[in-house]
Structure formats: structure tokens, C-alpha cells
Amino acid sequence: MSSATRRTATQWGVYDVDVVDGRIASVRGIDLDPDPSPIGDTLVDGVHSLRIERPAVRQGWLDGGPDRARDRRGADSFVEVDWDVALRLAADEIDRVRTERGNEAIYGGSYGWASAGRFHHAQSQLHRFMNVIGGCTRSVGSYSTAAAQTILPHVVEQWYRMELEQTTWSEIADGGELVVSFGGLPVRNSQVSYGGITRHEVGDGIRRAHDRGVRFVTIGPQRSDTPGYTDHRWIPIRPGTDVALMLAVAHVLGTEGLVDRAFLDRCTVGYERFEPYVRGESDGIPKTPEWAAAITGVPADVITGLARDMARHRTLLNASWALQRAHHGEQPYWMLVVLACMLGDVGTTGGGFGFGHCNEGHIGSDGRRFGWAALPQGTSPITSIIPVARIADMLLSPNQPFDFDGHRLTYPEIDLVYWAGGNPFHHHQDLNRLVAAWQRPSTVIVHEPWWTPIARFADIVFPATTAQERIDVCMSSHDPYAHVMEQVVEPPADARSDHAIFAGIAERLGLGDAFTEGRDERAWMEHMWERSAERARADGFDLPSFDDFWAAGRYELPPAAEQRAAWLVDFRDDPAAHPLDTPSGRIEIFSDTIASFGYDDCPGHPVWLEPYERLGGALADRFPLHLVSHQPATRLHSQLDHSEFSRRHKIDDREVVRIHPDAAAERGIADGATVRLFNDRGACLAAARLDPDLAPDVLALPTGAWYAPAEPGVVGSLELGGNPNVLTRDVGTSSLAQGPSAHTCLVEIEPFSGEAPSPNAYEPPPFR
Structure with a gap:
């Protein structure tokens, strides 16, 4: 042994x-x-189970026919072929599409969570390959923060800077008094961090703040979204109604003379155009606590007391990322900024506003930031883009116009989808609609280590190595450490890295040297390290040689020469000398830029807009429960859902949906029972778990269960494993951001009668 x-x-x-x-x-x-x-x-x-062992081609696509049997995509059997055949098929198809239809007809799909390795980053490899062959249509933004990424640069700063610079837990402990978090502080999400994480410290940071007397208030449908050791006050609220509550708080602050007018005058623009809306002078509806109580379910006296509490104490207002993944998701983020400005705590130690504390492990951390070099991707000559959550719209509505952040764009006509890294049958909404859209292209090519849902919906599948089967370097801009990633185990005999796969196709297209530049994989890593060393010298420190780093196994960035000031403190002290990257250089409570776009669903200042469905709305008579589809605690998104660790937290391989005991009793649902969740968009099975720490009219079902339709490839098929995205609606947050709106979702639930079919997600597809 x-x-x-x-x-x-x-x-x-x-x-x-x-x-x-x-x-x-x-x-x-x-x-x-x-x-x-x-x-x-x-x-x-x-790592070892359910692997794709050899290149495989979908039977119907291989056999040909008028449309290459597109309607069988997702349900067809596969044929294993050797590498030369698979690479030639892919190269020929890419060449056909770019010759006949142009590179715009190729969609390069990827999502960046595939690996923490800086070189074997599937999205970077895909983009480099696509740029070498002439470009492709690609996506912008992320499913996690699409609305935030679009709205906040108009209001405060670029999103990437806010993620890295916003208030730390140490600052909250040192100077904060009250943390009010809309959507809570879901510490389970801080297990992960984009690009990798060395030290998990969020829990300790929250504890230190609590021990120093900082009080916590959670506003959301789940008490458990903030850890119990904070002794937090829980204010249950109907999901998607946070803006109404914030507006009512603003009304109390204004009518009781609790607004920091000096801060507003010095550091913001547009309050005089927003205030009449709060008072009701512009639309006839004063945004009083009583008005908000009817929408939110939060009593008016609770709202009034909360507003006064905020005004008496240095307050950090935080919004979970979940809030902006909803219909009109831009509004709560904009309104949170406005509310913090009215309180006047922006730029103070431990006060102001923040977004996503606990949503990733690096947010609120103290570690030094550094921009490590990445794989050079080149420049795409194709300018065609879509917001990331509009994939199905693009495939179903080619040549149709759409709005995005002030631009009028057109969906391209996609004939080839090339996917490497990620699983749209996890991230995307309304999977029945996606299944229909996925039949439109002539060809889908996928890199995958495992028989995941996206692999099953491919025509050509390349078996990719996992991060544990190759060397790499982990160098995250969020983390103060770099790590050597050793090859832990040997890959299956026929698996290759994404880089090797792209190099093989590029060679067959006569572009092999342009893609590899004559470097092997380790040489590319050394090249990235050398480029990082140049950046380090400009930052005032020296990196060790690549060989020394490789021998040591890890490297820690030196402490910064100066301690970082609290976020926005310089701006607060002198906004003229330290302007923000907005048109006015100040925080924009009213945005002339956004107003100029003319969007009814995103006007020039934050407003309450009725979502397409909500508790208390018209559709609630038929579907009286709101579904919250939060991130799972036992995996990252859908990664490795087939593992024993992920499956042991399920019941009969079905995801667990939490339901309040009163709602369960009303429907005759017992703890552990198989249940059916449904609405007009679809239905899925799950296992019920009774939870008194939920609002009575809310269900909580985590995302990430591998899509397991009872009839593969059939639109509307009953999903067997508890994937909530057969229930969510595929519509943009607004014309501004076009982000996902998964958290605006009404459903009903009932006991499942009869013998429930077993989920079929953890078995390989049939082979000829």
C-alpha cells in the first residue's frame, strides 16, 4: 500500500x-x-466518482439528420470516441460556424468558480482560445451580483473596488455600535471565496464585534441567516419588500428631524429630488411606517423604533447579495446607500453601508489585497455581449433588441455554444425554459470532469481533469497568500486539462502556436509569476523567484506600508479632494444618468416598484408561499453534488426544503416527508424539514441539486432532486442590469402521494 x-x-x-x-x-x-x-x-x-472517462459524442448529433436531432439534447445516448476524432469534430464544427455565420454565432459560456487555480481557470482558458480564433459572443456580469455590479457604479463606485475596500469586521468592532443587515449575515456562505481562501475568519470577526458591544439586527425571512451567538434581534419581513421598509425608515428620519443634512449637502447630490417622493408630494403616497407595514408585514411601531435606533447609534447598514437577485433588485442596494447617507455614518469607522458581508469569505477581511497576474486572454474583435442571466433570451429570441445599462443591444443568432467551467442548469432560472432554449443551437461543446447536467446536454463532451489532477498556483487578489497546488492524484487515462484540450483544437485550426506561444503549462505559470513580480515591485515589495516559491509551497504578502484607512473616510473628510468615480464625484441619490435612460423599471432615484409576484400580491391567492433559494452549506453552488458528503445532508437523495411547522400542519406535511413544490413554471420534489425559525409563509430550498427531470429533455418534466430553479422565473431585474430575479418566486407545497421516483442525477447517461 x-x-x-x-x-x-x-x-x-x-x-x-x-x-x-x-x-x-x-x-x-x-x-x-x-x-x-x-x-x-x-x-x-x-473527485473519483461519476467521471467522464473518454471523449463522447451525442448519438443523434453523430448520426446527423436534418437538424442533428436537437430535440434529443439532454435525453440522448452517447458514443465514446478517441481524442483525435473528438478534437477534429470540434475543430471542424467551429470552423464551419465561423466561416458560414461569423464568430458572433459562437457563444463562449463559462463561470469562474470551476477552480481556484490561477492558470487552470476555465473561463480564462476559454476566452484566450476564443480570442485566438477570432472572438465570440460572451456574457458580462455574474449571477451573484449582476444588479449590484450595474447600479452601484452610477451611485458610488465600481463594484470590484467596493468588494475589496468596504468596511472590515475589525473596524466594526473598533468603532461600530449597530449592524442592521437586510438579508442577515449568512456565515455559511463565507466558507467560500472567489479565487481561493486561506483563513476562514468571518465568524471570529463577528464574535469580536459582538463581544465589544456591537448589536445586531437581522431583517429577513430566516432567523438562522445570522448566527445565534450575535444575540441578534430578528425582524421577519416578506421577501422582496425591503425597499418599502427602508423608505418608511427614511420617512421617520425626515419627519422627526433625524437626517444628517450637513453630510447630505457635502457628500451627496439629489436628495432634494428624492425627499418629495418619501413625503408623498410627488406621487401622493407618503412612505409612512403604516404604508410600509401593509406591504412588508412588519408592524409600523417596529419600523419607527428601528429608525430611531439607527439614528441614535453609529450604524452599519448591510445588504445580502440575495436582495439584488430579485425583481427590481437594483432598488434595495440604491436605497440602502441613501439611507446610510441620511444617517450620516458613511466614512466613519464601523458605520455607513456594506454589501455582502458574509456572502464570501474575503468581504470584511483585513488581509492585504494584491492584483496577481492572470493568463493573458488577448482582445476579442467581436463586441457582441449579453448580461450573463439572459442566456435563454438570447437563444430563444435571436436578432431581437434588448436594453442594458443605457444601451440598446441586439441578441445574436447563436449556432454553437462552447462551455468550459460552470453549470447553467444550476445557475439559471426557469430551467424548463432553458431546456427549450438549449435545443436551438446546432452544436453544444462542453468540457467536464463529471457527468453533470451540462455534460448531459452537450453534443461533444471532453473529459477534463480536476484541480487535484494537475499542478497550478492559487493566487487570489482577495487573499494575502499564494499557494502551490500539487498534483494530488493521477487523472483518468483519457482526461486532459482545459488548456490541453484548447491547444489540441487550436492546432487543428492552424493556430496552435498562437494559443500556446510555445509554453507548456508550468512555463505559463512561471510567466504569470514573473508578471506578478513586476506588479509587486511597483507596489514596493519583491516576490521570491518562481523556483523558490515552488519549493516553499506558499508565499505570504508582506504587510502594507501604511494601515488602510476606513472605507470612504477620505471622501467624507474632503469630497472635492477625494471624489468618487461618479459623474458628480459624490454619492448620487438622484442620478441624471440613469434618469436619462428613460427606464420605467429603474427611474432616477430609488423607489418602491411592485414586483411581478409577492406575498400580499394578487398571485398569492394561488401560490401563498414565498420560496427562498439560498446558497447551500454543504457545497459550492452545485459543485460535487454527487459526493457522499453532499448527499448525506439530503433525504433519499432529495434536497431538504425547510418549512414552518404551522404551514406544514396546514398542509398535512410531516417532518422528513417527500413533498411537491409547484407553480405555473414547474414542479420539483424535495424532503420536508420543519423549522420554526422561518417566517410562516416562506419556504427555504438551497440551490445546487443537480437537475434531475423525470423525463430528461422534456420541457415541464417533474424535477426529482429538489432543484429550485424549475420554479424561479427567468426575467431580468430591470432594463438597467438585466440580472437574475430568482428570489421573486411564489409557490405552493403539498405531500407527494404514491411512490416517489428516485433522482437520476448521479448516474452516467446511456451509451451506444
Whole structure:
């Protein structure tokens, strides 16, 4: 028996991996990590099981026919072929489409969570390949923060800067008094961080703030969205109505003389155009606590008391990312900024506003930031883009116009989808609509290690290596450490890295040298390190040589020469000398830019807009429960859902939906029972778990269960594993951001009668 211990890095932590006879036996957090994520256990069997062993081609596509049997995509059997055949088929199809239809007809789909490795980053590899062959249509933004990424640059600053610079937990502990979090502080989400995370410290940061006397208020439908050790006050609210509550708080502040007029005059523009709306002078509806109570379900006296509490104490207002993943999701983020400006705590230590504290592990951390070099991607000659959550719209409505952030664009006519990294059958909304849209292109090519839903919906599938089967470097701009990622285990005999796959296709297109530039994979890593060293010297420090870094296994950035000032403190002190990146240089309570777009669903200042469905609305008579589809605690999105660790937290391989005991009793639902969730968009099965810490008219079903339709490829088929995105609606947040609106979703639930079919997601597809 042979054994070894090797180090790997993931988006949820850095681990020492024990390998016995070529298989992962156990996974342990490294000594630097005070609170390693248990998600590491997904690697133990998840890396090895359900692998795509050889290149495979969908039977109907291979056999040809008028439309290459597109309607069988997702339900067809596969034929295994050798690498030369698969690479030639892919190269020929790419060449056909770019010759006949132009590169705009190719959609390069990817999502950046595939690996924490800086070189083997599937999205970067895909974009480099596509740019080498002449470009493609691609997406902008993210499913996580699309509305935030679009609205906040008009109001405050660019999103990437806000993520890195906003208020830290140390600052909250040092100077804060009250944290009011809309959507809570879901510490489970802080297990992960884009690009990797070395130290999980969010929990300790919150504890320190609590121990120093900071009070916490959670406004949301789930008490458990903030850890119990904060002794937080929970204010249940109907999902999607936060803006109404914020407006009522603003009304109290205004009518009781609690507004910091000096801060508004010095650091903001447009309050004089917003205030009449709050008072009701512009639309005839004063935004009183009584008005908000009818919408939110929060009593008027609670709203009034909350407003006074905020005004008496230095307050940090935080909004979970979930708030902007809803219809009109731009509004709560904009309104949160306005409310913080009215309180006047912006730019103070521990006060002001923040977005996504606890939504990723790096937000609110103190570590030094550094912009490590990435794989050079080149420049695309194709300018065609779509907002990331508009994939189905693009496929179903080619050549149709759409609005996005002040621009009038047109959906291209896509004939080839090339996907490497990510799973749209997890991230996207209304999966029945996506299934219909996915039949439109002539060809879908996918890189995947496992038989995930996206692999099953492909025509050509390339078996990709996992991060544990290749060397790489973990260098996250959010993290003060860099790590060598060792090859932990040997890959399956026929698996290749994304880079090797793209290099093989590029060679067959006569572009091999342009893609690789004569470098092997390690040489590319060394090249990225050398470019990072140039940036480091400009930042005032020196990196070790690549060989020394590789021998040491990790590198820690030196402390910054000066301690970072609290976020926006310089702006607060002197907005003229330290202007923001907005048209006025100040925080824009009213935006002339946004107003000029003429969008009815996103006017020039934050407003309450009725969502397409909500509790208390017209549709609630038929579907009286609001579905919250939060991030899971046992995996990152849908990654490694087939692992034993993920599956042990399910019941009969079905995801667990939490339901209030009163709602369960009303419907005859017992704890652990199989239930059916449904609305007009679809239906899925799940396992019920009674939870008194939910609002009575709310269900909570985590995302990430692998899509498991009872009839694969059939639109409207009953989903068997508890994937909430057969229930969510596929419509943009607004004309401004066109982000996903998954958290605006009404459903009904009932016991499932008869014998429930077993989910079929964890089995390979049929082969000829």
C-alpha cells in the first residue's frame, strides 16, 4: 500500500490531502486556517466518482439528420470516441460556424468558480482560445451580483473596488455600535471565496464585534441567516419588500428631524429630488411606517423604533447579495446607500453601508489585497455581449433588441455554444425554459470532469481533469497568500486539462502556436509569476523567484506600508479632494444618468416598484408561499453534488426544503416527508424539514441539486432532486442590469402521494 500527503487549494479553502493507493482517503485543513470548511470532504469520493472517462459524442448529433436531432439534447445516448476524432469534430464544427455565420454565432459560456487555480481557470482558458480564433459572443456580469455590479457604479463606485475596500469586521468592532443587515449575515456562505481562501475568519470577526458591544439586527425571512451567538434581534419581513421598509425608515428620519443634512449637502447630490417622493408630494403616497407595514408585514411601531435606533447609534447598514437577485433588485442596494447617507455614518469607522458581508469569505477581511497576474486572454474583435442571466433570451429570441445599462443591444443568432467551467442548469432560472432554449443551437461543446447536467446536454463532451489532477498556483487578489497546488492524484487515462484540450483544437485550426506561444503549462505559470513580480515591485515589495516559491509551497504578502484607512473616510473628510468615480464625484441619490435612460423599471432615484409576484400580491391567492433559494452549506453552488458528503445532508437523495411547522400542519406535511413544490413554471420534489425559525409563509430550498427531470429533455418534466430553479422565473431585474430575479418566486407545497421516483442525477447517461 502506497501513501502520500499533498496540498491542494479550492474555492472553499486550502487542504492537505492524504492519498492511499492513488485515491483520496482524507482531507484536512492546513495549520493556517482557524476554521476550515467541511466542504473539503466533498473531494474524498467526489473527485473519483461519476467521471467522464473518454471523449463522447451525442448519438443523434453523430448520426446527423436534418437538424442533428436537437430535440434529443439532454435525453440522448452517447458514443465514446478517441481524442483525435473528438478534437477534429470540434475543430471542424467551429470552423464551419465561423466561416458560414461569423464568430458572433459562437457563444463562449463559462463561470469562474470551476477552480481556484490561477492558470487552470476555465473561463480564462476559454476566452484566450476564443480570442485566438477570432472572438465570440460572451456574457458580462455574474449571477451573484449582476444588479449590484450595474447600479452601484452610477451611485458610488465600481463594484470590484467596493468588494475589496468596504468596511472590515475589525473596524466594526473598533468603532461600530449597530449592524442592521437586510438579508442577515449568512456565515455559511463565507466558507467560500472567489479565487481561493486561506483563513476562514468571518465568524471570529463577528464574535469580536459582538463581544465589544456591537448589536445586531437581522431583517429577513430566516432567523438562522445570522448566527445565534450575535444575540441578534430578528425582524421577519416578506421577501422582496425591503425597499418599502427602508423608505418608511427614511420617512421617520425626515419627519422627526433625524437626517444628517450637513453630510447630505457635502457628500451627496439629489436628495432634494428624492425627499418629495418619501413625503408623498410627488406621487401622493407618503412612505409612512403604516404604508410600509401593509406591504412588508412588519408592524409600523417596529419600523419607527428601528429608525430611531439607527439614528441614535453609529450604524452599519448591510445588504445580502440575495436582495439584488430579485425583481427590481437594483432598488434595495440604491436605497440602502441613501439611507446610510441620511444617517450620516458613511466614512466613519464601523458605520455607513456594506454589501455582502458574509456572502464570501474575503468581504470584511483585513488581509492585504494584491492584483496577481492572470493568463493573458488577448482582445476579442467581436463586441457582441449579453448580461450573463439572459442566456435563454438570447437563444430563444435571436436578432431581437434588448436594453442594458443605457444601451440598446441586439441578441445574436447563436449556432454553437462552447462551455468550459460552470453549470447553467444550476445557475439559471426557469430551467424548463432553458431546456427549450438549449435545443436551438446546432452544436453544444462542453468540457467536464463529471457527468453533470451540462455534460448531459452537450453534443461533444471532453473529459477534463480536476484541480487535484494537475499542478497550478492559487493566487487570489482577495487573499494575502499564494499557494502551490500539487498534483494530488493521477487523472483518468483519457482526461486532459482545459488548456490541453484548447491547444489540441487550436492546432487543428492552424493556430496552435498562437494559443500556446510555445509554453507548456508550468512555463505559463512561471510567466504569470514573473508578471506578478513586476506588479509587486511597483507596489514596493519583491516576490521570491518562481523556483523558490515552488519549493516553499506558499508565499505570504508582506504587510502594507501604511494601515488602510476606513472605507470612504477620505471622501467624507474632503469630497472635492477625494471624489468618487461618479459623474458628480459624490454619492448620487438622484442620478441624471440613469434618469436619462428613460427606464420605467429603474427611474432616477430609488423607489418602491411592485414586483411581478409577492406575498400580499394578487398571485398569492394561488401560490401563498414565498420560496427562498439560498446558497447551500454543504457545497459550492452545485459543485460535487454527487459526493457522499453532499448527499448525506439530503433525504433519499432529495434536497431538504425547510418549512414552518404551522404551514406544514396546514398542509398535512410531516417532518422528513417527500413533498411537491409547484407553480405555473414547474414542479420539483424535495424532503420536508420543519423549522420554526422561518417566517410562516416562506419556504427555504438551497440551490445546487443537480437537475434531475423525470423525463430528461422534456420541457415541464417533474424535477426529482429538489432543484429550485424549475420554479424561479427567468426575467431580468430591470432594463438597467438585466440580472437574475430568482428570489421573486411564489409557490405552493403539498405531500407527494404514491411512490416517489428516485433522482437520476448521479448516474452516467446511456451509451451506444
